[in-house]
Amino acid sequence: MSQRMEDSHRGFLQAMMRNGIMDRQEAKRLCKLCCERYKSSHAPDNLDSFIDTINSKLQPLFMQIRKGMSEDDGNQHYVLVNTAETDITRMSSDYADNELELFRKTMDLIVSSENGKASSTDILNSTDTMASKKMKKSQTEQLLKRFVCDKWLSEKQGEYTLSTRCIIEMEPYIRAMYQDQVKMCHICHNVAFQCQICENPTCGIKIHNPCVARYFKGRVEPRCPACEDFWPHEIPEFQQRQSQSKR
Ligand SMILES: [Zn+2]
Ligand SMILES: [Zn+2]
Structure with missing residues (x-):
């Protein structure tokens, strides 16, 4: 059952409207801050249920805070999206x-x-x-x-x-628009643009760069998770969260 929308939720939503996008770390910090400032009854560390409450109120307005992964650093991000107009x-x-x-x-x-x-x-x-x-x-x-x-x-x-x-x-x-042209990442199943591709012509799966880094971390000989051919690309370094927040 969704909770009542409080001032803490409104404060969070306003910041989300200003920024458009936030990574999980920032969203967690903001959730905590809003809960403290507005003396919320909401548990300050439960970001997902906090956002669920906001989303239940946004739904009739054809808006939603949606979660997804950044192809640059592999971190979760939250985006305020318009669900009525789904195209350009x-x-x-x-x-x-x-x-x-x-x-x-x-x-x-x-x-x-x-x-x-x-x-x-x-x-x-x-x-x-x-x-x-x-x-x-x-x-x-x-x-x-x-x-x-x-x-x-x-x-x-x-x-x-x-x-x-x-x-x-x-x-x-x-x-919907690019049906045959877009491929999903073999690891996280989201659409993949910036990625590595298996060179086996009968396979050709795609994996996001951060998913490659995560998947092959600590493996001695990288092999394609689908066809088991040797993975010939340079494996990107697994990025810790701090390194990207400094940029
Ligand atoms: Zn992926
Ligand atoms: Zn393969």
Whole structure:
């Protein structure tokens, strides 16, 4: 049975609305803080039931705090999502039609790539085939910055990936839209973009980089969990939580 919504829940939700996304550590800290500040009757360490209470009130408003994994560090994150508009139209209040078309094109590039990335050059070139109003190079670059700032894309050294927020919020849309092109991670069963792929052509499973790090940690000879062929990729180091909070 869901509990009553208290000021502590409202405080948490307001912070969630400001941030859009939070990792589990931050969410736990905030939950504790809100429970203490508003003298909540809720157990401050039970984050999941705290969020369940909020979600039961958000449901009629077609909103939800949804949990998912970051492809960058493998940590759980919470995202405030809109459940009524499950596709890119979700972004239409903030972006013009040609801007949304560029976002779709970027998503196409990322989904069809092997490593879940699209270079800024490829994105700039994709504007040549735009159906809506064409964009200048400088406009496109500005727009990409906005997508990063609004947490729809992430950027590292001129390469763009779908942000954690985007993947968690748009996963149902991505699965429906790119059915054959997207693969799930063999370990965590979420959609996989930034990942390693088994080179056995009859297998070809994908595993997220942090899932690779976790799965192969401490194994002497890495073998594919599906076909047992030798896993030829460099195994990323298993990241401790602290290293990512400093970034
Ligand atoms: Zn995974
Ligand atoms: Zn394999």
